Amino acid sequence: MDVSIDPEGHEVDAIHDLVDFSGQDVLEVGCGDGRMTWRYAERAASVLALDPNEEAINKASNATPRKLRGKVVFKAEDINEAAIPRDGFGVAVLSYSL
Amino acid sequence: MHALRRIHRSLRDNGVLLDVHPQPVNSRLEVWQENRVHSLGEIEQEQDIREIVESRACLTKLENESVFETIERRFFDMFEHYPSVEAWLERWNRKGWVFAVSNEVLESARGLLTAAGGELIVREPVRASLLQRLPVTGRYVRTRAVR
Numbered sequence: 001m002d003v004s005i006d007p008e009g010h011e012v013d014a015i016h017d018l019v020d021f022s023g024q025d026v027l028e029v030g031c032g033d034g035r036m037t038w039r040y041a042e043r044a045a046s047v048l049a050l051d052p053n054e055e056a057i058n059k060a061s062n063a064t065p066r067k068l069r070g071k072v073v074f075k076a077e078d079i080n081e082a083a084i085p086r087d088g089f090g091v092a093v094l095s096y097s098l
Numbered sequence: 099m100h101a102l103r104r105i106h107r108s109l110r111d112n113g114v115l116l117d118v119h120p121q122p123v124n125s126r127l128e129v130w131q132e133n134r135v136h137s138l139g140e141i142e143q144e145q146d147i148r149e150i151v152e153s154r155a156c157l158t159k160l161e162n163e164s165v166f167e168t169i170e171r172r173f174f175d176m177f178e179h180y181p182s183v184e185a186w187l188e189r190w191n192r193k194g195w196v197f198a199v200s201n202e203v204l205e206s207a208r209g210l211l212t213a214a215g216g217e218l219i220v221r222e223p224v225r226a227s228l229l230q231r232l233p234v235t236g237r238y239v240r241t242r243a244v245r
Contacts (some may be wrong), residue, residue, distance in 0.1 A: 011224065011226075019116050086107050089113060094105070
């Protein structure tokens with residue numbers, strides 16, 4: 001038996017109930033190992049996911065499915081210092097961070 | 099606060115912010131067996147709770163300043179499933195999370211899982227909020243026309 005986080009899908013139901021990610025450019029802050037990112041990235045047009053934890057970012061980058069490569073970019077940066085475009089995103093996701 | 103202002107600047111005019119955070123309460127440990135739920139007790143997460151309260155205060159301040167406005171909310175329980183107490187402790191310690199739990203609760207969980215199998219469950223209440231980015235309103239400065 002493995003560890004399983006939210007197999008009931010309560011989180012994924014809630015976020016898709018609140019936001020239509022279809023075709024959106026998304027900024028995710030505090031993405032960690034990408035656990036939340038995988039829950040919406042397929043629908044988004046692009047994802048820039050930031051987290052200052054380099055180890056977590058490496059894990060997320062390595063786990064990126066082939067079909068999402070080129071669409072999802074993980075960066076080991078703090079939102080307070082990262083170079084992010086002004087007016088560049090339709091959705092920002094703040095999940096278990098700050 | 100600075101981070102939230104940067105997020106505001108990075109969003110387009112009609113952009114939205116999805117904020118997903120645990121409620122500022124302790125998570126609970128349970129053991130699930132067949133159709134039975136054993137509620138064992140709380141995991142003390144004083145530091146997390148303090149940080150969540152501070153984070154919410156920042157969001158509230160920005161709402162009061164008309165930077166963001168909450169549109170909708172959802173409340174739900176997140177369940178983490180573990181095959182054993184040790185698997186749970188290993189994951190949470192590896193993540194570096196600060197928490198405490200009584201030996202009595204741990205022993206109850208181990209006893210139940212050893213006796214009749216099942217899963218160790220962490221139940222965490224969560225709030226997801228959707229906030230609308232509001233436009234920056236420039237201060238009106240009245241000037242005298244100069245000829």
